[in-house]
Amino acid sequence: MKIDVLSLFPEMFTGVFGSSILKKSQEKGLVQYHVTDFREYTENKHRRVDDYPYGGGAGMVLTPQPLFDAVEALKRENETQQPRVILLCPQGERYSQRKAEELSKESHLIFVCGHYEGYDERIRENLVTDEISIGDFVLTGGELGAMVVIDSVTRLLPGALGNEESPVKDSFSSGMLEHPQYTRPADFRGMKVPEVLLSGNHKNIEEWRVKESLRRTWRRRPDLLEGMDLTPQEKKWLEEVKKED
Incomplete structure (x- = not known):
């Protein structure tokens, strides 16, 4: 370019x-x-x-x-x-x-x-x-x-970032805000990383990330969810998030 x-x-x-x-x-x-x-x-x-x-x-x-x-x-x-x-x-x-x-x-x-x-x-x-x-x-x-x-x-040009998935999973790329991120240590001054992220279960981790992305978007930028084409499962999780709040 x-x-x-x-x-x-x-x-x-x-x-x-x-x-x-x-x-x-x-x-x-x-x-x-x-x-x-x-x-x-x-x-x-x-x-x-x-x-x-x-x-x-x-x-x-x-x-x-x-x-x-x-x-x-x-x-x-x-x-x-x-x-x-x-x-x-x-x-x-x-x-x-x-x-x-x-x-x-x-x-x-x-x-x-x-x-x-x-x-x-x-x-x-x-x-x-x-x-x-x-x-x-x-x-x-x-x-x-x-x-x-x-x-x-x-940063969106192919090869610009070290990890090719990085721009795909950024906030707004999916239409929603990005899920929370954590790194080591797992326990910092009593503040712990969610257990699911330590489980090694990739399916559960991915589900947690989608749900947390929905939660963050609902709380901070609900306007982004208007007219968004959510899957049936995402709609279910969103309803759960709303009830929890």
Whole structure:
């Protein structure tokens, strides 16, 4: 996968792309990152990329020319791949694990990170393919949102994680929150690991995990269960969980 980022502050990505799973994935040849300062594409003699909004109002708005030219240049470099062009903005689609899985199947992603008051609307309407929001709050710019999306997508690439089952069993991958996890020691200051996990009975362990996943989802994010296609057994366990609560 090739990941391009358009940002006015490319230095923000140095530590992120050079650490942990993102770094290892690039070293394995699974992904290539490239960050471009789209100020380099402005035709303004003062290197400005923003201007006052028509009609008045607070703040500055990013002008279309630098971003259009930057995206078009990246497309020319990769003519065989039709990229997804992703705009990070508060008005975008709420980001989810399902969206991460969808994007992880692409070969080329371009992230547009804005600053200031917003974007010229023609950027939304004619340049990007996706608008993404990582939550109902406002950040100074799109860089942190892009980092979140890139991290969640990269870890889904085959070979990115040591255990191939890890991303499959993450919270939200099944639609539910992940079950509780334990490790050694079995008894820590009187706080004990559930006996079923020490039993060696894989069938019972798997059933416990599904039921606990249902329990955690019911208690913390019941909205995730609405409309979920549960098996008859899962429905039975969910009813048991509700009665226990």
